[in-house]
Amino acid sequence: MTGVPEWKPAIRVQPEPFDAAAEARRMTEGRKDLGALVSFVGLCRDEGGTLEALELEHYPGMAEEAIGAIAREAAERWPVAAITIIHRYGRIAPGEPIVVVLAASAHREAAFEAASFLMDFLKTRAPFWKKEHRRDAGPGDWVAAKASDDAAAGRWRPARGAK
Known part of the structure; x- marks a missing residue:
């Protein structure tokens, strides 16, 4: 693939919390080619006040492959030097982190654009299913896809006729 760097994105799907600052240090340690690191948690x-927890489910292997494809697409679009994506699954309480996206590049615009693209497509293409667990012990609902997430991802589609 043309324009794809020699490195591979770091992708993890795990139930445990992560340390976004430690991940950023790991990504940038000893690197002198980076001018920007954009992170999103x-x-x-x-x-x-109605949510006790959010439960995320996924298909192991399938989720990592889908996230990897999204990361490779970002690397084809922008000159990023490194990408890290960690997405949690299992039961997650309000205030706890669910996902971290780190995009590093020599220049800030590429890092910002890549990070934004990654989040927009994680929301719409990564195979995770979310169920709400309510504080009142009422029946939890599966969270439906949002039109606003689709609209956000739509801004990255090439114009008609573009390749």
Whole structure:
């Protein structure tokens, strides 16, 4: 593939919490070619005080492959030097981290764009299913896909006729 760097993105799907700062240090340690590191940490939101926990399910192997494909696409679009994506599964309480995306590049614009692209496509293409567990012990609902997430990802599609 043209434009794809020799490195591989670091991708993990795990139930344990992660340390985003430690991951950023690991990615940048000893690197003198980097001029920018953009990080995004997604947290479990409380939904107005009604949420006890969010339960995320995935298909092992399938989730990692889908995330890898998204990361490779970002590396084809922007001159990124490193990507790390860690996505949790299992039961996650409000305020706990769910996902971290790190994109490093020689220049800030590429790092910002790649990180934004990665999150937009993680929301729409990564095979995770979310179920809400409510504080009132009422029946939890599976979280439906949002049109706003699809619209956000739509901005990255090439114009008609573009390759």
